[in-house]
Amino acid sequence: MSKVGKIGRVLRRPxxxxxxxxxxxxxxxxxxxxxxxxxxxxxxxxxxxKNEKIGQKAITTFMNTKPPIIYPKIQDTLFDxxxxxxxxxxxxxxxxxxxxxxxxxxxxxxxxxSTKEEDxxxxxxxMLDMITYLNTNKDGKKKGYSIIRVTGVMSHKRLEMFxxxxxxxxxxxxLWERDKKRLEQVCELAVSKKVxxxxxxxxxxxxxxxxxxxxxxxRRFNGxxxxxxxxxxxxxKDSHDQLKNLIEDGIENHYLPGLKLVRGxxxxxEMLAGTRxxxxxxxxxxxxxxxxxxxxxIKNLDNIAVCFAGHNTETVLHILEELDKYEIEAMxxxxxxxxxxxxxxxxxxxxxxxNVAQFIPYGKKEFLFPYLVRRGIENSSALGGSQQEVxxxxxxxxxxxxx
Numbered sequence: 001m002s003k004v005g006k007i008g009r010v011l012r013r014p015x016x017x018x019x020x021x022x023x024x025x026x027x028x029x030x031x032x033x034x035x036x037x038x039x040x041x042x043x044x045x046x047x048x049x050k051n052e053k054i055g056q057k058a059i060t061t062f063m064n065t066k067p068p069i070i071y072p073k074i075q076d077t078l079f080d081x082x083x084x085x086x087x088x089x090x091x092x093x094x095x096x097x098x099x100x101x102x103x104x105x106x107x108x109x110x111x112x113x114s115t116k117e118e119d120x121x122x123x124x125x126x127m128l129d130m131i132t133y134l135n136t137n138k139d140g141k142k143k144g145y146s147i148i149r150v151t152g153v154m155s156h157k158r159l160e161m162f163x164x165x166x167x168x169x170x171x172x173x174x175l176w177e178r179d180k181k182r183l184e185q186v187c188e189l190a191v192s193k194k195v196x197x198x199x200x201x202x203x204x205x206x207x208x209x210x211x212x213x214x215x216x217x218x219r220r221f222n223g224x225x226x227x228x229x230x231x232x233x234x235x236x237k238d239s240h241d242q243l244k245n246l247i248e249d250g251i252e253n254h255y256l257p258g259l260k261l262v263r264g265x266x267x268x269x270e271m272l273a274g275t276r277x278x279x280x281x282x283x284x285x286x287x288x289x290x291x292x293x294x295x296x297x298i299k300n301l302d303n304i305a306v307c308f309a310g311h312n313t314e315t316v317l318h319i320l321e322e323l324d325k326y327e328i329e330a331m332x333x334x335x336x337x338x339x340x341x342x343x344x345x346x347x348x349x350x351x352x353x354x355n356v357a358q359f360i361p362y363g364k365k366e367f368l369f370p371y372l373v374r375r376g377i378e379n380s381s382a383l384g385g386s387q388q389e390v391x392x393x394x395x396x397x398x399x400x401x402x403x
Contacts, residue, residue, distance in 0.1 A: 018320055018350065018351060018352060018353075019350060020313060020316065020317075020346050020347055020350045020351075021346065021350070021392070022346075022350050023346070023392050023393075023395050023396035023399065024396070024399070025349045025350050026345040026346040026348075026349050026350060026392060026396070027345055027349075027393065027396045028101070028349065029097055029098075029101070029345075029349075030345075032400060032402050034080075035393060035396060035397060035400070035402070036397065036402065037077070037080075037081070038081065038342075038389075038393055039390060039393040039394060039397060041077065041081055042389045042390045042393065043390055045389075046387050046390055079365060079368065081342040082340065082341060082342040082343075082361065083110070083341070083360070083361050083362055083363075083368060084105070084107075084341065084360040084361070084362045085362050086362065086363065086364050086365060086368075087362070088129065088130060088133045088362070090362070091105070091107070091360070091362055094360070095143055095144065098358060099143070101349060102356065103348055103349070103356050103357065103358055104144055104145060104336075104355065104356065104357040104358075105143065105144035105145075105357070105358060105360050106144060106145045106146070106147060106198070106338055106357040106358060106359045106360065107130055107134060107144055107145070107146050107147065107360055107362065108146075108147040108149075108200075108359050108360060108361045108362070109123065109126050109127060109130060109147075109149070109152065109361075109362065109363055110361035110362065110363045110367065110368045111123055111126075111149070111152050111363060111367050111368075113149075113151035113152060113156045115155065115156075115157070117175070117178070120152070120153055120154065120155065120179070120182060121182070123152040123153050124152075124153045124182040124185060124186060126363075127146070127148060127152070127153065127186045128185065128186065128189055130146055131146055131186070131189050131190050131193055131195050131197070132189070132193065134146055134193070134195045135193040135194075135195060144195075144357075145195065145196040145197075145198060145336075145357060146190065146195055146196065146197050146198070147197075147198050147200050147359065148183075148186060148197055148198070148199055148200065149200045149202070150183065150199060150200070150202065150206075150210050150213065151202060151206070153179070153182040153183055153186060154179035154180075154182065154183055155175065155176075155179055156206060158172060158175060158176050158179055159179075159206040159209045159210065160205055160206050160209070161176075162176070162209045163205065163206055163207075163208045163209035180213075183213065183217070184217075187217045187220075187221060187228060188221075190227060190228070191221045191227045191228070194225075194227070195227075196226070196227060196228075196229065196258070197227060197228050197229065198229040198231065198258070198260050198307060199213075199214040199217075199228070199229060199230050199231055199260075200231060201231040201232075201233050201260075201262060201264070201265075204236075204278060207233070210230075211230060211232075211242070214228065214229075214230035214231075215230065215246075215249065218230065218250075218255055218257055218258065219249075219253050219255055222250075222255040222256055222257065222258065223254075223255055223256070224255075224256055225256065226256045226257065226258035226305035226334070227258070228258055229258030229259055229260050229305070229307060230246070230257070230258065230259055230260070231259070231260040231261075231262060232246070232259060232260075232261060232262070232293075233262055233263065233264035233265075234261060234262065234263055234264065234286060234289045234290040234293055235263050235264035235279045235280050235286040235289070236264065236278055236279060236280075237278060237279065237280060238278070239289060239293065240289065240292070240293065240296075243259070243293055243296065243297075246259060246304070247300055247303050247304055250303055250304065251303055256303070256304070256305055256334075257303075257304050257305070258304075258305045258306075258307070259297070259304055259305070259306050259307070260306075260307040260309055260338075261290065261293055261294070261297070261306060261307070261308050261309060261310075262309045262310065263286050263287075263290055263310060263312075264279065264286070287312070287314075287315070290310070290315060291315060291318050294308060294315070294318060294319055294322060295322050298319075298322045298323060298326055298328065298335075299326060301328065301332065301334045301335070304334070305333070305334035305335075306334065306335060306336070307336040307337075307338055307357070308335070308336070308337050308338070309338045309339070309359070310339070311339055311340070311343055311344040311347065313344075313347065313388065316337065316347055316351075319337065320354075323335075323354070330353035330354070331353060331354065331355060332354075332355075333355075335354060335355060336354075336355045336356070336357050337351060337354055337355070337356050337357070338356070338357040338358065338359060339357075339358055339359070340358065340359045341358045341359060341360040341361070343389075344389065346388075346389070346392050
């Protein structure tokens with residue numbers, strides 16, 4: 001059965017026959033050595049996911065280990081597994097491989113926030129270089145999308161003051177203007193180069209400020225083309241109010257909002273900060289919240305562009321079912337499905353007829369290591385699918401007859 005969509009393309013109802021269990025496709029970019037390493041790494045992750053306290057203790061121990069001892073091992077394990085390289089040039093071979101598989105790289109300059117103005121400036125300059133790099137290939141196609149971690153270019157302290165409506169003293173007011181200028185420069189270049197820029201979510205004590213800033217940038221730059229994307233964390237109890245308000249704001253102010261949907265990765269920070277009450281009480285409630293948002297967004301694709309970020313197989317299948325149910329055409333420009341590089345290749349490389357992306361951190365190891373450690377703590381719950389990953393990798397190892 002086919003149907004002509006709103007933009008005149010013939011729908012092939014492509015989503016019904018997608019299988020996520022083809023290991024040949026899933027691990028086609030991994031040689032035998034890397035495949036075995038991935039199996040070993042995910043066996044370890046599976047252990048951590050079963051005992052979160054052990055996992056966090058191990059990660060914290062890594063964090064407290066002096067760099068000269070641990071960094072060579074990271075290069076061979078965590079860094080190679082989850083990062084694209086230390087520089088944009090080092091990313092190029094991976095970018096080509098992914099684009100040959102119709103997977104769009106989503107660059108993430110991995111840096112922890114700093115209190116120093118020179119570090120904020122340096123991060124801004126790196127973001128500008130990254131966007132310029134992503135602009136075009138020789139064939140005119142984009143090389144990828146970009147993530148912006150707002151605390152990389154703006155002061156965490158001043159973001160918190162802005163969120164709490166704290167009055168700035170003269171010096172802070174001047175520095176806040178610099179913060180905003182850096183953010184504007186990054187957004188302006190992304191829009192001029194036609195590179196999608198996705199605001200990353202951060203902790204509750206600054207997330208409202210980040211959300212407001214992303215709204216300001218979308219109102220200013222998006223128009224009918226979603227260049228700037230915000231992020232909503234659907235483990236938060238107020239997430240559906242945020243989604244409703246975002247869609248209505250776009251309609252009222254005549255722009256197309258961009259939105260990255262995530263479950264949320266800061267539960268441990270919220271517990272330490274005493275803000276656990278803002279988050280759903282159970283994982284089941286968070287899953288229900290996310291899946292409900294998926295349906296709402298798919299039903300409103302004329303009014304919102306979305307990036308569904310996550311590694312949950314059931315959610316991906318739910319997305320495909322909803323795309324089929326509402327007869328959404330293949331490769332709809334307002335839909336992206338994204339996973340972390342090095343995680344759930346079975347999802348990334350088996351998806352067809354949808355826009356697929358991988359989040360790829362890059363940067364100097366001494367900066368990326370704290371970033372990776374933090375992401376490991378934040379995403380420990382996402383490792384719940386590690387056993388499934390182990391099973392699939394093992395199946396491919398047997399298929400290849402690797403000793």
